Structures are given as structure tokens and as C-alpha cells.
Amino acid sequence: MLIAKDMMTTTELYEIAKLVAHYPVARAACIDVLKLVQKNRRYISDDILAEVARILGMSISELDEVATFYNLIYRQPVGETVILLCDSVTCWMMGRNKIAKSIMDNLTIKDGETTADGKYTLLPIVCLGHCDHAPAMLMGQTLVGDLDSTKINKLLPKA
Amino acid sequence: MERPLTKNIIANQEPYDLAAYQAVGGYQAVLQTIGRIDPTKVLEIVVDSGLGGCGGGGFPTGRKWQAMPSREERPGTHYFIVNADEMEPGTFKDRLLLEGDPHQLIEGIILSAYAVQADHSYIFIRGEYHRAITLIEHAVSEAEAAGLLGLNILGSGYNLVIHVHGGAGRYICGEETALLNSLEGRRAVPRSKPPLPMTSGLFGAPTVVNNVETVCNIPHIIANGADWYRNLGQNGAVGTKIFGVSGRVKKPGAYELPMGTPMQDMIENYAGGMQHGYKLRAVLPGGASTGFMLAEDLDIPMSFAAFAAKGNRLGTGTAIILDDQTCPIGLIANLQHFFAQESCGWCAPCRDGLPWVERTLKAIEIGEGKMDDLDLLTDISDTMAPGRTFCALAPGAMASLMTGLSYFRDEFERHIRDGKCPWT
Numbered sequence: 001m002l003i004a005k006d007m008m009t010t011t012e013l014y015e016i017a018k019l020v021a022h023y024p025v026a027r028a029a030c031i032d033v034l035k036l037v038q039k040n041r042r043y044i045s046d047d048i049l050a051e052v053a054r055i056l057g058m059s060i061s062e063l064d065e066v067a068t069f070y071n072l073i074y075r076q077p078v079g080e081t082v083i084l085l086c087d088s089v090t091c092w093m094m095g096r097n098k099i100a101k102s103i104m105d106n107l108t109i110k111d112g113e114t115t116a117d118g119k120y121t122l123l124p125i126v127c128l129g130h131c132d133h134a135p136a137m138l139m140g141q142t143l144v145g146d147l148d149s150t151k152i153n154k155l156l157p158k159a
Numbered sequence: 160m161e162r163p164l165t166k167n168i169i170a171n172q173e174p175y176d177l178a179a180y181q182a183v184g185g186y187q188a189v190l191q192t193i194g195r196i197d198p199t200k201v202l203e204i205v206v207d208s209g210l211g212g213c214g215g216g217g218f219p220t221g222r223k224w225q226a227m228p229s230r231e232e233r234p235g236t237h238y239f240i241v242n243a244d245e246m247e248p249g250t251f252k253d254r255l256l257l258e259g260d261p262h263q264l265i266e267g268i269i270l271s272a273y274a275v276q277a278d279h280s281y282i283f284i285r286g287e288y289h290r291a292i293t294l295i296e297h298a299v300s301e302a303e304a305a306g307l308l309g310l311n312i313l314g315s316g317y318n319l320v321i322h323v324h325g326g327a328g329r330y331i332c333g334e335e336t337a338l339l340n341s342l343e344g345r346r347a348v349p350r351s352k353p354p355l356p357m358t359s360g361l362f363g364a365p366t367v368v369n370n371v372e373t374v375c376n377i378p379h380i381i382a383n384g385a386d387w388y389r390n391l392g393q394n395g396a397v398g399t400k401i402f403g404v405s406g407r408v409k410k411p412g413a414y415e416l417p418m419g420t421p422m423q424d425m426i427e428n429y430a431g432g433m434q435h436g437y438k439l440r441a442v443l444p445g446g447a448s449t450g451f452m453l454a455e456d457l458d459i460p461m462s463f464a465a466f467a468a469k470g471n472r473l474g475t476g477t478a479i480i481l482d483d484q485t486c487p488i489g490l491i492a493n494l495q496h497f498f499a500q501e502s503c504g505w506c507a508p509c510r511d512g513l514p515w516v517e518r519t520l521k522a523i524e525i526g527e528g529k530m531d532d533l534d535l536l537t538d539i540s541d542t543m544a545p546g547r548t549f550c551a552l553a554p555g556a557m558a559s560l561m562t563g564l565s566y567f568r569d570e571f572e573r574h575i576r577d578g579k580c581p582w583t
Contacts, residue, residue: 022322023344024236024362030344031327035286056344069346069503071328072286084287088248089447090405092493093485126330126497127248128287131405131477132412141289 007051012037016055026056030066034073043074071125079114083156084125084138091127094134100124102152108159120156161391162415163379164372164401168259174294177301180262188382189269189307194315201274205377207385209397213252214242214333214370215445215474217463226357227275227365238366239277240342241268241374243284243291244326244333247446248497249479252401253371255413257284257291260375261298265321267374269307270381272319275367280321283338285328292325299323330501334550335368337503348505349550372401394419396462404430406480407437413477419465422478423457438483441566445474447494448555450562451481472558486582487567488574491559492520498556508542509553515539516560523571526578533571536564 008016015036019029033052038044044052044067053063067073074082085091085100100111103122107115114121130136133145139155167175167183180186192201206221227237241264245253256264268280282299284292299321302308310318329347331337336350339361360366376398380388389397396419403413409431416425422444426432433439441451444461450471452459459465466473481490499513516539522528540561543553564571574580 025343028342028344028362031341032324035325035327066344066346069329070326073327087493088497089443089490089493090249090479093406093479093481093490125287125328126246126501127250129245129251129254131249131251131479132403134405134411138287138289143290 007048008037009040012040013055020056027058027062030056030058030063031070031073034063034067038073042080043077049075077114078123079121080119081121081140082138083120083122084128085122086126086128086130086134086136087124088127090131091135096135096147098149099135099137099147099152102149103156106152106156106158115159160417162399163383163391164256164263164375164399165259165415167263168255174258174260175262177262177298177305180260184382185262185378186266186307188378189266190313192270192381193273193313193317198274198276201270201381204385205274205380208376208380208388209385210373210376210380210388211397211463212370213372213376213400213475215247215448215472217467217473220369220373223357223369224271224275224367226355227277227367228358230276233365236279236362236364237275237277238361238364239268239272239275239280240335240338240361240366240368241280241282241371242333242335242338242368243282243288243295243371244338245288245371246285246330246333247448247475247477248494249405249443250403250446250475250477251405252403252413252475252477254288254291255401256371256375257288258294261294262302263375263378264295264371265298265302265308267377268321269302269312269319270377271367271369271374273317277365277367278318278320280319281342281361282321282323283332283342284323284325285332286326287328288325292323296323329503330497331503331550331552334552337550338368339366346503348503351549392418392462394421394460394462394465396460396464400461400476402461403477404480405477407434407482407484408432408480409434416461419460419462421458422452422461425461426457426478426480433480433482439480440483440485440487441481443479443481443559445472445476445478447479447497448472448551448558449474450558451566453566471562484582486524486580487563487570488520488524489580489582491563491567492517492524494559495520495556498552502552506549509548512539512543513553513556516556523574524580526574526580528571528575530572530575532575533564533568536560540564 019032053060130145135147136145210220211217332347337347341347356366400418405411414429495517499517502509504510540557545554
């Protein structure tokens with residue numbers, strides 16, 4: 001079995017301790033901790049989940065019920081950059097389905113899939129609060145609005 | 160016209176840092192209040208101001224605060240939580256405040272937490288708001304370094320720490336008791352009420368949860384007084400609010416206007432009216448959980464009371480425009496997809512009812528519906544009426560469906576009769 005020092009860096013363990021200190025009980029920090037360790041691995045594997053559970057004094061199933069509840073915790077591998085394309089009402093009205101088609105054509109993937117080179121994953125997301133610039137998406141951490149096919153061809157050109 | 164909430168916000172520019180914010184009078188309310196004015200007096204000003212919760216409910220903020228027990232009654236930690244989990248479809252007002260003037264929010268938290276004698280604060284920001292999280296974290300560290308946060312603030316003996324919690328994404332986190340469960344590291348399932356959070360909130364301690372925009376109003380109310388704030392409103396309403404318009408208008412955007420401004424005024428004079436070639440069909444006045452309004456009803460003043468009197472809700476005040484070239488059935492199906500997906504799954508009417516509604520609507524949209532489906536939709540709506548579910552998610556979802564069934568009856572029937580969508 002792997003032990004903590006093989007699975008997590010010293011920096012991560014230090015950061016986890018800092019996060020836990022913000023709450024009166026360790027488990028309260030579990031979402032912050034999952035996000036922290038996900039940042040370095042793109043997703044939460046079963047091994048990492050078990051390790052985080054051990055550190056926070058939770059059972060694996062207790063932590064997994066949290067991990068699987070939230071949209072931004074990935075329990076399956078995703079690409080280097082996750083594209084979150086808004087599918088809520090204003091973006092839908094302003095043509096998000098056409099944008100989705102452009103992205104899928106350019107990257108030759110379907111919604112929810114990862115490109116063969118592991119660079120991109122396309123997922124739908126709820127309203128990103130950019131409705132005055134609909135349709136909108138998050139590319140990694142960057143919010144991009146007023147999407148049209150020209151913009152998509154520039155940001156995500158056909159391979 | 161005064162625009163206290165957005166006066167420091169300049170489009171496409173970095174927000175004010177601590178020094179720039181202080182140079183325009185920022186933190187003056189904190190300097191004049193903390194340790195100098197009794198917390199009960201601060202609370203009284205907010206009660207008198209008539210400020211209502213800007214997350215969508217409009218519940219009087221002062222009354223919420225009054226429900227907090229004193230430190231003598233309940234020793235130990237008291238929490239002040241900012242709900243920055245903006246995820247109501249069509250709503251983009253809190254992001255403007257978070258990214259546009261972070262120190263305004265921090266100043267609001269210090270004054271609010273002082274008024275309710277909370278010593279610990281969490282800002283719950285949805286995880287997708289990366290830029291907001293970075294900017295708010297930076298503002299918190301600047302305020303800490305300046306002695307505006309931490310132990311013994313300005314020598315007053317008052318302590319307050321703030322932690323920024325970036326969420327992991329779920330609409331239901333915006334429900335205040337679900338938000339508390341999420342902060343405790345659990346699934347964001349709403350809690351049974353009572354007890355209200357003020358009695359038993361985060362980790363069982365007395366807790367107030369307020370929306371970003373609500374908190375951003377506090378420094379201005381404390382600095383200028385309750386009468387000044389009340390006089391900002393129109394048509395019997397108080398204060399200003401950030402309203403917004405999205406859809407096929409000429410200038411979609413967010414606008415700080417007097418509370419009580421007629422909706423028509425905002426759409427025509429601020430959002431520039433409809434784009435060439437499009438007609439306004441109906442409006443969802445304040446996000447996906449509000450009911451449709453028809454074009455002839457848009458003279459209504461935008462206030463919580465005026466909308467309640469019409470059996471609707473002002474909600475978040477950010478309007479979504481349905482134009483004449485968008486299928487209303489498709490739009491309602493999109494809304495129901497959102498609610499079905501974001502149901503936390505705790506109670507059966509919501510967990511099972513919403514996907515059923517979504518499937519039925521999608522069938523009608525593509526021309527595979529039956530006339531009986533319309534009665535079915537009305538029946539299911541009844542099972543998700545207020546009081547029949549654990550929280551307000553499903554009743555909110557039903558607002559657009561019920562008003563839609565009544566306003567767009569012809570379109571529903573036409574889809575079923577013709578076996579196709581007339582808009583495709």
C-alpha cells in the first residue's frame with residue numbers, strides 16, 4: 001500500500017494543515033482539500049480519495065459521498081484544460097448548442113469526452129454569471145463570453 | 160442619481176486596492192463604528208433602513224439580525240456568512256460586486272459581523288468564480304495586514320477572522336442551510352427549519368447568512384444613515400439595487416437603479432430595447448425561479464412588495480427576455496433541465512418530479528407530446544407546490560412552468576397538434 005509521503009508532496013500536506021486550521025473540525029475542510037489535491041492531479045483517484053479520508057479522519061464512503069455530489073470534483077480523469085460550456089437559459093437562447101457543435105467538430109469529441117491527446121475535456125456547466133455576454137464558457141480558469149464560431153476556431157482550432 | 164454600490168466600479172479595469180478604496184472614503188464607516196458605536200445601535204440603523212435580502216427573498220435584513228442571540232445568551236463562536244454562491248440562471252449581479260469592488264464587501268462584513276457580534280466569517284464563493292475568489296482573497300489579506308481584520312481590531316477589543324471558501328459547484332449551495340452543510344464538509348442538502356440558522360447554524364452555533372449585495376449595502380447605510388438609504392428608492396421601495404437584463408436586447412448588462420424603478424424603464428432606457436427584428440414576448444423578472452410576465456405588465460415597479468402583490472417574485476432582479484423567435488416550450492424545457500439536474504435528491508417530489516417534468520416537456524418540444532401531458536404537468540406542479548417539498552428549489556422551478564402553461568397554452572397545443580416545433 002502507498003503511504004502519504006509517496007502520494008502527496010510535503011507542500012500539499014502543509015497546505016492541507018493550513019486549510020484544516022480554518023475550521024473547528026477537520027472534516028469541514030474536505031471540499032477545500034479535495035480541490036487542492038485535484039489541482040495537481042486533475043482528478044480524484046480512489047487512492048487519493050482514501051488518503052484524504054485518512055488524513056481528515058473520515059471513512060472513505062463519507063468522503064466519496066461528498067466528492068460525488070459536487071460538479072467540480074472530478075472522480076474520473078479529465079484533460080489538461082476542462083472546457084465548461086454554459087447550458088443555462090440565456091446561453092441556450094443565444095446559441096450555445098451551435099457553439100457546442102463547433103467545439104465538438106473542432107476537437108472531434110462528444111460532450112463529456114476528452115481529446116485523444118489528453119488536452120481538453122468538454123463538459124456542460126450551469127449559468128456562469130456572464131449572461132450579458134452569452135454564450136459563455138470557462139476554459140480552465142478563464143471566462144470567455146460572446147462566443148461565436150470565429151472565436152471558437154481561434155481558441156480551439158481544428159487539429 | 161446616486162449609485163452607492165457601483166460608484167467605485169469602472170468597466171474593464173482592475174478594482175481598487177486597499178489604498179485606492181480608502182482614498183475615496185472606504186473603511187471610514189468601519190473607523191467610525193468599531194469600538195465607538197454600540198453594536199445594537201448599528202443593528203438598529205439597519206432595521207430602520209428597510210434593507211431587504213438581495214439574494215432573491217427580500218426578507219428584512221435587520222429582522223434576520225435581530226434573531227441572533229447575544230453573546231451573553233450564547234457564549235462561544237458566532238458566525239457571519241456571506242452567500243456568494245451566485246448560480247441562479249440569468250443572474251450576474253454578485254460577480255460584478257465581487258470582482259468590481261472587493262473591499263466594499265469586506266467593509267460590509269466587518270460592520271455586519273460587528274452588529275451581530277460574530278467573531279468568525281466565511282465567504283462562500285462558487286468555485287467557477289475563479290477571478291472573484293482571487294480578488295476577494297487578496298482584499299482579505301490586505302485588510303488583515305492593515306489591522307482591519309484579526310484580533311483586537313483598531314484597538315476595540317473586537318475580533319473577526321474571515322476565511323474565503325471556494326465552493327465545488329451545486330446550485331443548492333445557495334440555499335442557506337444547504338450552504339451551511341457544505342461549509343461543514345457535507346453534501347449540500349437543505350436542513351429542516353426550525354431551528355433557523357440564527358439559533359442553530361454552522362456547527363450548531365448562532366449564524367447569519369447574507370447575500371453579497373445585501374452586505375455591500377451596509378457600509379453606505381452606516382455612513383449615510385437609514386433615511387438617506389430609504390430615500391434612494393422609488394414608488395414606495397427603499398434603496399438601490401443592481402438589476403440586469405439578458406437576452407436579445409441592444410445592451411444586455413447590469414444596472415444599479417433605484418428600487419422601485421419600473422421594469423419597462425430598465426428594458427427600454429437602460430438596456431436599449433429589443434434588438435432589430437426581435438419582439439419582446441415575455442420576461443422572467445429575476446432568474447429561473449420566477450414566473451413569466453407578459454409585455455403588457457412591465458410597468459410594474461421593481462420591488463419585492465410590488466411583485467409579491469402580483470403573485471410573482473422579484474427574485475434576483477436580473478431579467479431574462481424571451482423574444483418572439485425563441486420557442487417558449489424549449490426555453491421552459493431548458494429551465495426544467497437545470498432544476499432536475501441541480502435537485503439535491505433529498506426529497507421525492509423534487510428528485511423524481513423534476514426529471515418527469517423535463518422528459519414530458521422535451522417530448523412536447525420535439526412534437527411527441529399528447530394533450531393529456533398538459534394536465535399531467537399541472538398535476539405534477541401541484542405536488543411540488545410550496546410546503547410539499549423540503550426547500551424552495553422545486554416550488555421555484557414550478558413558477559415558470561405554471562405561468563408558461565397559462566401564457567403559452569396555444570404554443571403547447573400547437574406543438575402537440577402539429578407534431579413538431581414551429582420554431583425549428
